Amino acid sequence: MGTDMTLRSAFAAALMLVTALPVQAQLKVFACEPEWAALVQELVPDAQLTTATSHLQDPHYIEARPSLIAAVRRADIAVCTGASLEAGWLPMLLERASNPDIQSGRPGLFFAADHAQLHAPHDHVDRSMGDVHPEGNPHVHLSPDQLPEIARALARQLGDVDPEAAAAIQGRYIRWRGDWNRLRSEWRDRAEAIEGQSVVVQHSNYLYLLRWLGVDVAADLEPKPGLPPSASHLSGLLAEPGLADASAILVASYQDPQPAEWLAEQTGLPVIVVPGTVTGDASTETLGGLIGEIIGQLESVRSGATHGSL
Template sequence: MRINTKWLLAVIPAAALSVSSMAHAGLNVFACEPEYAALAQEIAPDAKVYSATTAMQDPHQVQARPSLIAKMRQADIAVCAGADLEIGWLPMLQMKSSNAKVRSTEQGLFFAAEHVETLDQLKEVDRSMGDVHAKGNPHLHLDPYRLLKVGEALSEKMAQVDADNAQQYRQAYADFAQRWQAKIPQWEAQAAKLKGKKVIAYHTSYRYLFNWLGMEQVGDLEPKPGLPPSTSHLSQLLSRANQGDIAAVIITSYQDDRGAQWLGERANIPVLQLPMSVGGNKQSQDLFSFYDSVITMMLTTMSK
């Protein structure tokens, strides 16, 4: 049997390229929240990315469902907010999935909060303080500068986990960073009118957003983190709101709006339900449009 060497020389490079492409496309990413699914997709556009939650869910409260266990069992890397945001459900997923790849940050487990300085860290925590995070506020994806640092660290984690495609992850991150850095001054110029605005919000979900834009949260609809608004607490907030300097009451798409609506109606201030992450409304399909939507909605509401 004669072998066509010319045919082999033509096929072998193509096959090698195909195998390399399959290796890149085969990276399985388990993201705890949709913002990190979106970030992972920016850095590894050909990867299989699964988000354990949606923007319509409270990431503090997730059930370790069989479907999530199955997805984590398949994961090469798990990308989560950290700072104990997922403490109530992630360890259970790790245990039941028996996937050694995502059990430790030495391997494929990645916590965003470990790569930036978080706000509101606490030296001491006890149960009387409510649902607080000693390691700081975990909702750091609403600060574009911190998110950029997280993206860089995530690209290096992917390069570690999938060394054969390391350069592709680094190049994808560089492309994302260039586009992201170009948008930040645009967002800041657009949101300049929001600087100094005072709001009442539910929880500290938008702490990083307000900090970035120079806004101030002067009241929390929760009497303590994790506790629903009480009648007496709402009455105190109404007294504060009647001072006339509150621009809006802000809640996320998954938080109960009854307390916010009660306060908004009596204080005659608008109630704004903002998306908390990618997919929180029709406009928020990726990280860029998510930021666009949040800023546009705040400007529209607070300029009335």
């Protein structure tokens, strides 16, 4: 009889759990890149997040893996960059997952690039130019001026998907926006010291931030956007006149460090390896932290240069 009671109460508990689930259901979010997962986390801290890529992966080249298809199937909203960054895998994920909520034109699909002014859009693009996105440079997550608009649009769209939480999300957006403005004025002050510096880059990942900081691009290790650095292109770079004024080589942690190291050996320039997006480490866990970290790295080569260590 005791067993019977236990069974019955267990059954009742299970029933309560099942009926309670839809009410307590966490918002399930599929983020294409970690930066958007971090932003969602600020706006909906209890969201159940799946992130398709990490800072160690090139977001252009992800496979539409079975685990990602299953994650899109379960999600309430997908938050991605857009502007063709995910063209090689996201359409396949959406097609295979067949999630009726996550389809283009519906609130369940958010593209950050739709809410930003992209740099260098092209009227004419052909493949001989390399992997150029006609919409413009999609790596907009490191733009201190554009992120607020993206976050605002994201907060509104998250609210559309989860109307009950809309007011709370809006409140968190306002708080985030205040923090961001404060950070941005700090970065503005710090930028004065590094303005006018120039760096060698690999791909256009950091372009928005570098332009905002007033840091020039001396050269690109990629011969054409999206093509890996070749030996002939690298040796050609040595003759680049801008190289003499460069203060560092800036590469992302998902990129093969060899080309940068080779150029460093030839030129004596320091190599800065920074994550292209947020990581699990405390200092670069948020987009604000990441931008601060990149500025810090640029500051350190600057002071290194003035001490004549080059």
